[in-house]
Amino acid sequence: MFKLRKAEPRDVPDILRLIKELAKYEEMEDRVLLTEKDLLEDGFGEHPFYQCILAEWQEEQSNEEPRVIGFAMYYFTYDPWTGKLLYLEDFFVVEEFRGKGIGSEILKLLSHLAMKTRCGSMHFIVAEDNRSSIEFYKRRGAEDLSKEEGWRLFRFDKDSILKMAAPAEE
């Protein structure tokens, strides 16, 4: 059986493990540059950049330690048109534990959190070739804003930011 709880500093190794498993599922494992030290400082320091919910699994009547087998990483963002938003950065359940309602329970918990903070909606990104995830989200009422409204995500990497941040020539 499973249980959901808020992540604590001691969970950082499991959070990184699951981030890497999700990246592997997305075939992007080599893009994960974050370390346990980054996660500890950024999630449990004075100004947390993210929050995490963990799903723990324990076999019935077992003396073994519960195992962390799923997680959601999220934070709060802002839409100047509608106000506060909950942004879901990562959401993953280990393959052998899928189909047991764990993902649904995590989303339900996130939706309660969003409502408690008076967020109008929840935003996230999905890769267009990730059909099973897109179906999972669409079954729950998600809209594809890129397809329906034409929003494209753009990015400046570190070198570009450095160039932009330099003072303009007179």
Next chain:
Amino acid sequence: MDFSIRAANLEDCKDIARMIMELAEYEKVSEHVKVTQKDLEQDGFSKNPFFHGIVAEVPEAQRTKDGHVKIGYALYFLSYSSWKGRCVYMEDLYVMPEFRGKGIGKALMSKVAQLGMAAGCTQLNFTVLDWNKASLDFYAAQGCSDVTASLGYHVMRCEGAERGEAWPNTIEDRQ
């Protein structure tokens, strides 16, 4: 043209609210704007702000015919990438039409980049509508990449809390 770029304060919320509406009109979706000046004051300037603002101002001598000297803004917040860590997300960037082409947009974005870097961010993310050619050209000239094109990333939304519905939909997953 003379202009100054500075961090927004509480008193700027009236002009920011005005310009948010102007940007929404430009994007042809002004009927979607529900945030008020009071919401901005509460959400951006309390103990735990949900966003930060930058304002572009011109001297009185260059004020608009309606008397405005605050003629551009950017809204941003700090976010997080589970791959790379701290990021800055630029939610809005806007310069009033008569003040465009003078480097103000670039200066606003430069300030966001500076503040992001100071906070340890290694990425600056934002979204643009696919028909907005003027903006697409502007950003391409600054050296950004289209992540929707290169990685196939689609922006998704689940909404409904404001209508009092339990969301996401309670359709049960097939077990």
